[in-house]
Amino acid sequence: MITLENVHKSFGSNHVLRGVDLHVPKGTSMVIIGGSGTGKSITIKAVLGLVTPEQGKITVDGIDITRTDRDAFLARFGMLFQGAALFDSLPVWQNVAFRLLRGSLKRPHDAARAIAIEKLRRVGLTEDVADRLPAELSGGMQKRVGLARAIAADPQIIFFDEPTTGLDPIMAGVINDLIREIVTEMGATAVTITHDMSSVRAIADNVAMLHEGVIKWTGPVADMDAAGDPYVDQFIHGRATGPIAAVR
Amino acid sequence: MRLLAAIGATTLGLLGAVGRVTLFALQTLSHLVRPPFYFRELSIALLHIGWLSLPVVGLTAVFTGGALALQIYAGGARFNAEAVVPQIVAIGMVRELGPVLVGLMIAARVTSSIAAEIATMKVTEQIDALVTLSTHPMKYLTVPRVLAATLVVPLLVAMGDVIGIAGGWAVATGTLGFNPTAYLKNTVNFLEVRDVVSSLAKGGVFGFIAALMGCYFGMNSGRGAQGVGRATKGSVEAAAILILAANFVLTGVFFSL
Numbered sequence: 001m002i003t004l005e006n007v008h009k010s011f012g013s014n015h016v017l018r019g020v021d022l023h024v025p026k027g028t029s030m031v032i033i034g035g036s037g038t039g040k041s042i043t044i045k046a047v048l049g050l051v052t053p054e055q056g057k058i059t060v061d062g063i064d065i066t067r068t069d070r071d072a073f074l075a076r077f078g079m080l081f082q083g084a085a086l087f088d089s090l091p092v093w094q095n096v097a098f099r100l101l102r103g104s105l106k107r108p109h110d111a112a113r114a115i116a117i118e119k120l121r122r123v124g125l126t127e128d129v130a131d132r133l134p135a136e137l138s139g140g141m142q143k144r145v146g147l148a149r150a151i152a153a154d155p156q157i158i159f160f161d162e163p164t165t166g167l168d169p170i171m172a173g174v175i176n177d178l179i180r181e182i183v184t185e186m187g188a189t190a191v192t193i194t195h196d197m198s199s200v201r202a203i204a205d206n207v208a209m210l211h212e213g214v215i216k217w218t219g220p221v222a223d224m225d226a227a228g229d230p231y232v233d234q235f236i237h238g239r240a241t242g243p244i245a246a247v248r
Numbered sequence: 249m250r251l252l253a254a255i256g257a258t259t260l261g262l263l264g265a266v267g268r269v270t271l272f273a274l275q276t277l278s279h280l281v282r283p284p285f286y287f288r289e290l291s292i293a294l295l296h297i298g299w300l301s302l303p304v305v306g307l308t309a310v311f312t313g314g315a316l317a318l319q320i321y322a323g324g325a326r327f328n329a330e331a332v333v334p335q336i337v338a339i340g341m342v343r344e345l346g347p348v349l350v351g352l353m354i355a356a357r358v359t360s361s362i363a364a365e366i367a368t369m370k371v372t373e374q375i376d377a378l379v380t381l382s383t384h385p386m387k388y389l390t391v392p393r394v395l396a397a398t399l400v401v402p403l404l405v406a407m408g409d410v411i412g413i414a415g416g417w418a419v420a421t422g423t424l425g426f427n428p429t430a431y432l433k434n435t436v437n438f439l440e441v442r443d444v445v446s447s448l449a450k451g452g453v454f455g456f457i458a459a460l461m462g463c464y465f466g467m468n469s470g471r472g473a474q475g476v477g478r479a480t481k482g483s484v485e486a487a488a489i490l491i492l493a494a495n496f497v498l499t500g501v502f503f504s505l
Binding site for chain 2: 045071072074075079081082083087088098102103104151
């Protein structure tokens with residue numbers, strides 16, 4: 001269970017988060033929607049400790065993230081970055097097995113490679129990509145490798161940052177289905193950031209609408225269309241007019 | 249009043265930058281002695297900074313040594329002191345030109361490469377990815393590079409010194425009529441232990457500065473291609489200036505006291 005209470009974060013005069021309150025129940029898939037620059041990525045980076053909020057409290061399973069052993073805390077997480085964020089200098093399998101080749105989860109070299117190849121298969125990639133460099137892969141394949149890396153150590157919590165951005169609709173559908181399947185079969189808690197409404201409907205159990213640094217609406221995905229919230233309504237229908245300014 | 253405000257703002261900015269770089273250096277040193285240690289990354293950095301820099305260091309040194317011999321011969325001829333070519337080439341290469349030129353070549357080749365690589369990693373969220381994979385970016389990226397440069401640049405300086413002297417020897421014996429054996433004997437007899445020690449010590453300091461600046465500017469890069477470009481340019485400028493300033497200080501420490 002992930003809980004954010006009144007979380008604030010600014011960069012200079014830019015107040016990105018202005019009191020985010022969010023509750024993600026254990027084993028569920030939460031999708032955070034919102035326009036560009038509304039603080040979606042900063043929200044999950046705050047949970048991971050990549051940015052430090054000026055105010056507010058973030059807990060995971062009731063434990064304040066600032067008062068926990070950092071390595072043990074991060075070992076519970078997997079993250080798929082928007083651009084996959086694969087390490088250019090390492091072959092694909094070493095990217096996937098990165099966490100398994102060093103630190104507290106270190107495994108023997110051959111065992112780590114075997115797990116990496118198994119995870120690559122899980123995301124629909126064959127063994128022959130294992131020894132390639134990330135630069136040799138297409139955008140969709142890189143996303144899948146990033147997904148394989150995110151699940152390599154069987155994390156309890158997985159974050160997906162814009163998992164379908166830059167992909168064609170078919171590949172986006174493949175990634176959406178993979179995320180849904182993996183989250184269901186692993187029983188993991190998932191938080192996904194997206195403004196792709198097909199991803200929202202494919203991945204989410206619950207949806208939260210973030211606008212101007214606060215959560216405007218949250219509820220089950222089934223209630224989203226009838227939410228009656230003008231922000232949600234404008235966003236999911238992609239209207240230029242409404243409470244969300246088109247020019248930001 | 250505006251002038252004073254501008255001077256004050258510049259001074260504060262400079263002091264802030266000095267403070268941030270000092271803090272970064274201290275953090276690097278503290279991570280240097282605390283596990284985990286990434287030996288694979290260290291060996292890759294040793295290869296890239298040391299072995300792969302040899303051609304550029306060798307070429308720089310050989311041409312500089314040769315040119316130095318010609319200059320000293322021509323200058324010395326003005327007061328019948330052509331015979332001092334071996335001694336001045338040796339002392340010039342070992343005390344000053346060897347370490348400084350190798351340091352500047354490392355700043356150009358290695359500092360820029362480190363800054364561009366790390367800045368690109370930052371822009372593409374690879375640094376954030378490292379953190380989420382329970383890996384401290386400073387331990388994984390900064391420490392191996394800084395340690396490798398500190399260890400290997402003195403060796404490059406030693407190679408540069410030898411190759412530079414060899415360049416002077418080749419020019420002096422090939423075109424200026426010096427006796428090959430006498431030239432080498434004069435060189436060896438003239439050099440002192442502290443000349444060599446100062447050269448190697450400068451190499452270590454310059455290597456530390458070069459890698460540290462690359463890592464610092466890379467880690468603090470701005471966004472996008474422009475951010476990477478600025479980080480790369482800033483790292484080379486800072487490394488070159490700090491190397492020259494450190495050279496002045498170290499020369500004072502070794503030879504004025």
